[in-house]
Amino acid sequence: MSEIILHQYPESPFSEKIRAILGYKGLSYQSVTIPVIMPKPDLMPLTGGYRKTPVMQIGADIYCDSAIIARAINHLHPQRNIFPAGQQALEALAHWTDTFFFKCAVAVAFQPAAAGNNPLFNDPAAVQAFMADRAELSKGSQELAMDLSIAQPYFIQHLKRTDQQLAGSAFMAGSEPSIVDFSTYHCCWFVYGNPALKPLFEPFRQVTGWMERMAAFGHGEVTETEGSAALEIARNSAPVTVAKAGTMDIDSFRPGDLVEVQPIDYGFNPVRGELLLASLEEIVIRRTDDQVGDVAVHFPRLGFRISAAS
Ligand SMILES: N[C@@H](CCC(=O)N[C@@H](CS)C(=O)NCC(=O)O)C(=O)O
Missing domain, CATH: 3.40.30.110 (Glutaredoxin)
Structure with missing residues (x-):
């Protein structure tokens, strides 16, 4: 192979x-x-x-x-296996997470108060080129556009629900990680990695503990x-x-x-x-x-x- x-x-x-x-x-x-x-x-x-x-x-x-x-x-x-038998409908949650929740995460991660910490934005020409490229990427679409005032409460709401769910199991759908964990993890990772935004996670200790478990898998x-x-x-x-x-x-x-x-x-x-x-x-x-x-x-x-x- x-x-x-x-x-x-x-x-x-x-x-x-x-x-x-x-x-x-x-x-x-x-x-x-x-x-x-x-x-x-x-x-x-x-x-x-x-x-x-x-x-x-x-x-x-x-x-x-x-x-x-x-x-x-x-x-x-x-x-x-990350697609557990008998739990196929989890993929709908993974899809919601990769689309709607990701869109919330983008608005939160790119908010003006946090942009200065983004390694992609450390020179003005790079910022301009990035913005122009992403405008082209989303031409004709509203799928990546959400006001921060709408996105941030949604983002925090899902952190809270996830935190409550993780109080009962090590991973989102039980004792082993599934596709939903990986979809949720990358959206959280994106926001958590920015020091200006890390405090958003402070009330959610189950989530941060789970993120540590996810990070510990490494990258192969x-x-x-x-x-x-x-x-x-x-x-x-x-x-x-x-x-x-x-x-x-x-x-x-x-x-x-x-x-x-x-x-x-x-x-x-x-x-x-x-x-x-x-x-x-x-x-x-x-x-x-x-x-x-x-x-x-x-x-x-x-x-x-x-x-x-x-
Ligand atoms: N639905 C796609 C979304 C991929 C996506 O939006 N990736 C972002 C980066 S994380 C992207 O492509 N940005 C523009 C680019 O890299 O050119 C997937 O699941 O792979």
């Missing part, structure tokens, strides 16, 4: 979600540090336009979005590699995923159709390719790129849409 390559950057919360899962499972992997803002020249040949962080690569199979990355890791490395055994090396690995590999018709009639798309896939929340960059698979959980398309040849690009169903290629 080819090794996992995680395309990410240290400050990225969704990357922290995946790093923590890799740590919990005790996995070794390669990491490519990608730029925080566009352009991302060593990522685009792999994804075909998807620009969010993180992206996981295994040979010539490319996984876009932390939801499908988490599932793929758990499938390939089932030890310390990481080897840093270059983007060019990752491209070469893709070029020298063939996608493992093959075309497969679904067992259910879900939509009108069939393997072989030329389609575009894009997020429904923000970062509306469509990825075009030939449909390999469109199940209830996953959409996979095959595309050919001058630099890497054939790749299979995977997306979760939830949070993405397919349309016929224009």
